[in-house]
Amino acid sequence: MPAKNLGSTTTKVTNFPLNAWYVAAWDFEVTRNPMARTICNKPLALYRTEAGKPVALADACWHRLAPLSMGKAVGPDGIQCPYHGIIFNAAGRCVSMPAQETINPSATVPSYPTVQRYRFVWVWLGDPSKADPDLIPDMSQMDDPNWTGDGRVISADCNYQLIVDNLMDLTHEEFVHGSSIGQAELSESDFVTSHTDNTVRVARWMLDINPPPFWKKNIRDLYPDFDGKVDRWQIINFFAPSTVCIDVGVAKAGTGAPEGDRSQGVNGYVMNTITPETDRTSHYFWSFQRNYRLESQSITTQLRDGVTRVFGEDEVMLRAQQQAIDANPDYEFYNLNIDAGGMWVRRILERALEQEGRSLSTSPPRNLG
Amino acid sequence: MAATNLEIWQTGTIVSIEELSPTIRYIEISQSNPAKADVGSHIDLMIDVNGVAVRRSYSVVTQSADQATVSIAVLKTRNSRGGSEAMHQLKVGDELDITQPIQNFPLRFGAQHYLLVAGGIGITALLGMARALKAARASYELVYVARTRKQAVFAAELATEHGDRFRLHIDDEDSPLSIGNLVAQQNDATELYMCGPIRLMDEVRRSWVSQEFDITNLRYETFGASGWFEPQAFTVKIQDQNLSLEVGRNATLLDALESAGVEVMADCRKGECGLCELKVKSVQGEIDHRDVFYSEAQKIEGHKIATCVSRVFSSQAAPEITLSID
Numbered sequence: 001m002p003a004k005n006l007g008s009t010t011t012k013v014t015n016f017p018l019n020a021w022y023v024a025a026w027d028f029e030v031t032r033n034p035m036a037r038t039i040c041n042k043p044l045a046l047y048r049t050e051a052g053k054p055v056a057l058a059d060a061c062w063h064r065l066a067p068l069s070m071g072k073a074v075g076p077d078g079i080q081c082p083y084h085g086i087i088f089n090a091a092g093r094c095v096s097m098p099a100q101e102t103i104n105p106s107a108t109v110p111s112y113p114t115v116q117r118y119r120f121v122w123v124w125l126g127d128p129s130k131a132d133p134d135l136i137p138d139m140s141q142m143d144d145p146n147w148t149g150d151g152r153v154i155s156a157d158c159n160y161q162l163i164v165d166n167l168m169d170l171t172h173e174e175f176v177h178g179s180s181i182g183q184a185e186l187s188e189s190d191f192v193t194s195h196t197d198n199t200v201r202v203a204r205w206m207l208d209i210n211p212p213p214f215w216k217k218n219i220r221d222l223y224p225d226f227d228g229k230v231d232r233w234q235i236i237n238f239f240a241p242s243t244v245c246i247d248v249g250v251a252k253a254g255t256g257a258p259e260g261d262r263s264q265g266v267n268g269y270v271m272n273t274i275t276p277e278t279d280r281t282s283h284y285f286w287s288f289q290r291n292y293r294l295e296s297q298s299i300t301t302q303l304r305d306g307v308t309r310v311f312g313e314d315e316v317m318l319r320a321q322q323q324a325i326d327a328n329p330d331y332e333f334y335n336l337n338i339d340a341g342g343m344w345v346r347r348i349l350e351r352a353l354e355q356e357g358r359s360l361s362t363s364p365p366r367n368l369g
Numbered sequence: 370m371a372a373t374n375l376e377i378w379q380t381g382t383i384v385s386i387e388e389l390s391p392t393i394r395y396i397e398i399s400q401s402n403p404a405k406a407d408v409g410s411h412i413d414l415m416i417d418v419n420g421v422a423v424r425r426s427y428s429v430v431t432q433s434a435d436q437a438t439v440s441i442a443v444l445k446t447r448n449s450r451g452g453s454e455a456m457h458q459l460k461v462g463d464e465l466d467i468t469q470p471i472q473n474f475p476l477r478f479g480a481q482h483y484l485l486v487a488g489g490i491g492i493t494a495l496l497g498m499a500r501a502l503k504a505a506r507a508s509y510e511l512v513y514v515a516r517t518r519k520q521a522v523f524a525a526e527l528a529t530e531h532g533d534r535f536r537l538h539i540d541d542e543d544s545p546l547s548i549g550n551l552v553a554q555q556n557d558a559t560e561l562y563m564c565g566p567i568r569l570m571d572e573v574r575r576s577w578v579s580q581e582f583d584i585t586n587l588r589y590e591t592f593g594a595s596g597w598f599e600p601q602a603f604t605v606k607i608q609d610q611n612l613s614l615e616v617g618r619n620a621t622l623l624d625a626l627e628s629a630g631v632e633v634m635a636d637c638r639k640g641e642c643g644l645c646e647l648k649v650k651s652v653q654g655e656i657d658h659r660d661v662f663y664s665e666a667q668k669i670e671g672h673k674i675a676t677c678v679s680r681v682f683s684s685q686a687a688p689e690i691t692l693s694i695d
Contacts, residue, residue, distance in 0.1 A: 091477050093585040101664035104641050105589055106374070106473040113479065128478040129505040 011361045012325045012333055013279055014161035016040055017352040018126035020241045021136045022275040023285045025121045030054045034079055036069035040125050040276050045069035049077035054121040055090045058110040118142035137239030141269040141289040148294045150304045151287025158322035160242050160274045160282040166314055167244040167272055168341035170234055176313050180214045193340045198240040198348055202341035206232040208253045215250045218266045221299055222292050229253035240348050246270040267291050279362040374471050381467035383459055389522040397440045406432040406439055406470035408497035414467040418451040425452035426592045428494040429470055444490040451619030474590040481558035483509035486573055488565020492523050494590050495564055514538045514546055552576035562588045566595040567659060593639035593678035596659040603681040603688035608650045623676040640678035647692040649674050654683025
């Protein structure tokens with residue numbers, strides 16, 4: 001393909017592909033009691049059938065647009081509008097219209113394909129004929145018996161791509177997360193970027209360094225007496241459009257981790273998948289998974305709460321960044337060498353959006369005069 | 370799915386017309402404000418019938434790759450509400466008000482098997498679905514019933530496109546099509562999509578109900594354009610008012626009432642919503658219920674009529690109906 005000056009270099013508020021699986025909720029969030037959640041600017045009603053299958057319907061009754069999420073699950077797979085009692089099934093088809101003897105043939109609400117996988121409920125809002133479950137990114141560490149961990153969902157006040165940028169370049173850890181995972185070696189060490197049509201990888205090794213507080217604690221959970229230098233790795237794996245699984249860990253320095261022997265270390269996977277809520281807000285689902293001390297619920301809770309604090313620092317920065325972007329419409333982004341991972345992501349997103357006939361950039365905010 | 374039933378009006382310009390048969394013409398219309406037509410969608414348009422702008426619905430048969438134009442096929446029929454004859458007067462370059470494509474008949478992906486049943490010009494609603502199901506490598510059959518071979522204008526192209534998944538039935542050549550057998554061969558995993566004359570759709574519905582299949586898997590669209598009997602002119606009287614109107618063969622009861630200044634609430638104008646109903650006081654002949662709003666029991670009772678589509682038929686005396694407005 002000939003070189004092309006892609007608009008991705010300066011897009012500040014990135015549009016989202018619709019032909020993609022996005023996480024709508026943690027599996028435990030979706031129950032027989034309907035809930036409301038906006039995904040990609042579309043309000044959805046989420047609930048489960050009696051058989052346990054997750055259902056995503058447009059959250060507006062066909063009749064007078066009352067939110068179905070305020071209604072209740074009825075029958076094997078139905079949901080009843082709370083206003084006039086009209087019932088739709090999981091396919092979004094009306095099955096009961098209480099005030100008349102027949103059902104209006106047009107009475108349907110959009111129903112979106114769902115899949116439950118990796119402890120999440122995934123939804124596809126684009127062309128349903130393309131909704132192949134095999135396109136769900138690999139997050140197998142979420143429910144592989146060799147791994148354990150837990151996480152949360154953050155309501156982030158920023159465009160989803162700003163979060164992906166944040167995860168694709170971890171040099172910010174030195175400055176944003178100085179008390180936990182940050183250290184100067186992050187910015188000083190070299191990194192290697194590679195990519196395919198829908199994945200990007202950024203790998204960084206920091207050899208023979210002092211572990212930052214977070215990793216010192218983790219390696220001591222496995223080796224209580226350990227007090228020395230470590231080899232630290234961060235291997236960032238992006239799957240289009242917005243999943244980032246980061247292979248992280250430290251091993252006792254010089255024990256062969258860079259060559260593939262991680263037996264003298266501790267390994268975690270930071271599982272991140274970001275779902276656009278609106279152009280400027282996101283549902284940021286994450287979990288910290290580990291493959292050691294699987295029996296310890298205490299470590300699971302400590303790690304979850306620790307990462308919650310770390311990501312709280314990101315939330316503050318991302319909100320401030322989005323506000324600054326919107327307050328400074330005349331200024332562009334500049335890109336640095338450290339942005340390589342995020343830039344490959346943007347190029348992949350731009351191609352995906354181009355295929356859908358949609359632009360990479362969303363329209364400017366309406367609330368700015 | 371990105372189903373939308375938003376009604377956004379725009380200007381349509383006729384860019385080409387092809388006469389597929391003496392009674393069916395294929396009309397390509399450019400959209401002034403182009404929008405995507407998902408399979409199953411239709412456009413509404415305003416067409417002048419004897420000086421009155423009436424609203425009609427036509428399925429989108431195809432859309433150009435750049436989404437700029439939509440194509441529809443229009444059957445000229447006596448058995449209609451007058452729009453089709455006017456549509457057959459249109460010329461290339463003519464402009465008319467059209468909506469962007471409206472989706473009330475969405476195809477759901479993921480069923481184990483699909484049966485598409487088209488009667489006559491109703492094929493226009495199902496052509497795109499068959500194409501989409503083929504592309505999705507779904508299991509499907511397309512049954513196309515036409516009165517004569519001449520009217521089966523899409524048969525050759527469909528046979529090529531769908532091979533043995535396609536079945537053509539010509540009424541005046543073949544032995545009668547057994548809808549009952551066709552439906553009985555299905556099971557609970559089949560979704561049936563149909564569009565065609567009300568007789569055909571009613572027969573399918575009865576078979577479907579008698580098999581006790583899930584009624585929500587029976588999907589259909591009707592533009593209220595067909596009835597059980599050929600349309601006749603008839604007289605309508607309003608109780609307690611000195612009013613007697615003639616409803617012409619090509620006009621609807623609702624049209625006639627509105628033209629005479631009788632204010633009737635109405636909305637869908639295709640026999641679905643039931644807003645235009647009036648009470649029946651007496652009838653000479655029988656009511657040709659063309660709506661899908663009333664149940665079978667309600668139709669047999671005959672206490673009410675959907676004035677937008679239903680008519681009065683009589684093989685002997687002059688057909689006449691007396692309605693009450695209160």
